[in-house]
Amino acid sequence: MVETFHAPGAERLANAGTRKAYEALIEHAREASLLGGTASLLGWDQETGMPRLAAAHRGKQRAQLARLVHEMRTDARVDGWLATCEADPACTADPTAVAAVNVREIRRDYDRSRKLPTSLVEALARASSAGLEAWKAARACSEFPQFVPALEQILALNRDKAACLGWPADGEPWDALADSYEPGITAREVDRVFGELAPRLVSLVGRIAATGRQPATVDLAAPVEVQRRFVAKVIGHFGFDFDRGRLDISTHPFCSGSHPSDVRLTTRFREEDASDALGSTLHECGHGLYEQGLLEEHNGTPMCSAISLGIHESQSRMWENQVGRSRAFWTWCAPVAGEMLGKGAKAIDPEAAYRAANRVEPSFIRVEADEATYNLHILLRFGLERALIKGDLAAKDLPAAWNERFERSLGLAVPDDARGCLQDIHWAMSLFGYFPTYTLGNLYAAQLYDQAKTELPGLEDDFAHGQFARLRRWLAEKVHAHGKRYGAGELCRRVTGRPVSAGPLLGYLEGKLVPLYGLG
């Protein structure tokens, strides 16, 4: 008789006590994850279609689920099950085996959750809520001083949070905060990679600006319904499975996944230019392919969870940029766009569309930045948030520091705080240590993509024919299927043979932009 295991990984645990503890642990993790997925559906619904006046009630529903999920994840029985598993070498000897991964990652999550006193969690929630309101008001009138008291409060609580969580002996408080988004990352490591990136990137952007030339724009105007069919067709070619996902509209595009069979992307449309919707849809599709590529058999466990925000972002950036801004992609997509947007199959010149998609020009707002200058926005924020958390920069001095650094790296004088240090929601929501994951995503994307091209000869010829399956399958096999088996840095080394570095991203950007802008 074949034994069946409801808990993947249990089949290698010979000791009955270990197995029992492990199975209880996995069942419990699945319950918490199931409820977490329900919470994420409530969030999706709120952004896509909830009636306007239901917001207050929805707030209560979400708070209730957050509380229930937190109670499950910090249930003291988890500690007992973990201790039993950790004491059995069969469960821990091979750190890449399924059971070992699940035990390690559930332990990590449990310990972090238990380290934060409820009073601090609640104080942070209140401060973020107040911070959000203060930020909105301050941004509306571009008056940074209005936001200072709230920001000071948030910073103080984040320093408390870091103290509770702790950081490596050779590290700093920022590391403790960033660890929530990019496990294992340190400011020192970010500094090393960003330090490699900055000079060549600033130089490249400066040389482009100095040409005074920009590619001509291409007419991609079309009604929303037409654009929607167009972007859905493109991501259908990328392999996004509409039987296991949806595409809807929201003010801020996002990807929400509660299970590999239920992955929901959103995008937004501007009638005058489909390239907006295309870019955000390809980006979210990259996130969605990761979520759909996780293995259902591991559902509810760390083996079916994304590694980090940086690796998640690498997937979205690769499909948005390495693929969606490639010449080969536009060879296929230009006639598709021409036909579907009602302009005629030959109306859009592929080379012109490729060039228009790769315009690089410094601007004030991060979320509107091109793929080269975007990273300069992130480098700026990393330096500032690190100093804020350390106490090297006072909240009230943020605008001056922002504006000085912005002009230095992007060559523009910031006209007001709304277009400067008040533009992002992150710090108001108490998210410190988050911004660098965006650029880490770009670095991982470039490095992984280089490897994919090496292993998959003729890859971009596929794109020119609307075929993307080889890349998607490669990513599924190398990245998605492993869940949290490896950390981000380790995954990068295993797949590409090298630690993450700035070289591939710089090589990618220079390789494209030097000829495009005639910088040769």
Added chain:
Amino acid sequence: MVETFHAPGAERLANAGTRKAYEALIEHAREASLLGGTASLLGWDQETGMPRLAAAHRGKQRAQLARLVHEMRTDARVDGWLATCEADPACTADPTAVAAVNVREIRRDYDRSRKLPTSLVEALARASSAGLEAWKAARACSEFPQFVPALEQILALNRDKAACLGWPADGEPWDALADSYEPGITAREVDRVFGELAPRLVSLVGRIAATGRQPATVDLAAPVEVQRRFVAKVIGHFGFDFDRGRLDISTHPFCSGSHPSDVRLTTRFREEDASDALGSTLHECGHGLYEQGLLEEHNGTPMCSAISLGIHESQSRMWENQVGRSRAFWTWCAPVAGEMLGKGAKAIDPEAAYRAANRVEPSFIRVEADEATYNLHILLRFGLERALIKGDLAAKDLPAAWNERFERSLGLAVPDDARGCLQDIHWAMSLFGYFPTYTLGNLYAAQLYDQAKTELPGLEDDFAHGQFARLRRWLAEKVHAHGKRYGAGELCRRVTGRPVSAGPLLGYLEGKLVPLYGLG
């Protein structure tokens, strides 16, 4: 200093112990209701847009929430809080006071939930799930015998369920089952009212059929998007608040409400005839106005819950039939329809549209039946399900009994079981005692509407001008605002001065159909 009460009704409880117990009771009820609302959103999402392959995962999410809600509702602390409240005359002396209503109804719910052993609840869930599959298969090939074993199992478990719940000394097992849907109803009472209804209704339908005449159809074909704007406009006039609700598409129209600020209607469209979508939208809008008319301050308690399925159905039927099939409604709606459906403002003759909307003709399928013959479908089902539960009719003998009665009351020979006793999902899902609430809804609708016309002179003149606010406000005040303060029968007596009877429905149908079909 003004004391604020989070628990409406607590302000009249002088005893601190009672108040504390009552407040705990209400807070707990609200928690359960909040989670129940989340469960209902999962259901709505599943019917309106969930990706096809997410069904298995969604099943797990819904089962988890059902379990959590059940655990909350049967929490033994509820019994203690209730006992404290019940012992204090300040809480119970006036049975229509807020606290008394909440205590009485939470007690009712608690006792019913606790009477059913978990093993029986689980067995019923399994039998319903298996029943549903067996029913689908049997219906697909119109082979009733395939469904018999599952139906027998469901019947046996429902008899067990009735035995656990108990029934009045002069009653029968069916009463125990129906009490879930229409609290306090008995087969004897249904029999009395349906007995009044049957002869005159059968006669009316027979006389109409004998004329051999039918009103001409009216062209209401239009694309789905156009129809959608049209029906949304009509229910906007009825007072459905789109800031507190939505209208979507599903295979089977329904109304799902998790809070008065979040009420979701669905409908369906046939391009060739907008009257389908109109009818189902007006029907669901009636349910939705009830949900939006419940008072938010009582949210999460019985004072913010509908009385019964029969009263709920009275609201949907009134807007669908008494309003939506009236001559006055079509005086306003015909030009609106003509214009919005792209036919020209004068293309649809109001009188012709009114007549077409009131076609009466016996047919096999209940959900496609007109408002007169519909009740004959229900009477048939009530008689049969009562006999099945009592044991007077064996499952295997259902088709013969169905067909014989069908021909007797509707004058048609049933060609096969798919168009006969296999057409409805209810019994396969273990819903016994449910069908009569549809006709009870029609009876309440007619009786309440008569009263509304008496109290609101010139009411139908409003309709002819597209004004429906007086009726909606009257219903909100007389019905919606009271939640479960009164039982269905008592509400009917209080509002109309008489117990429910067949007279108003018969008067309404004869008053309209006798002249329309020239039966004078």
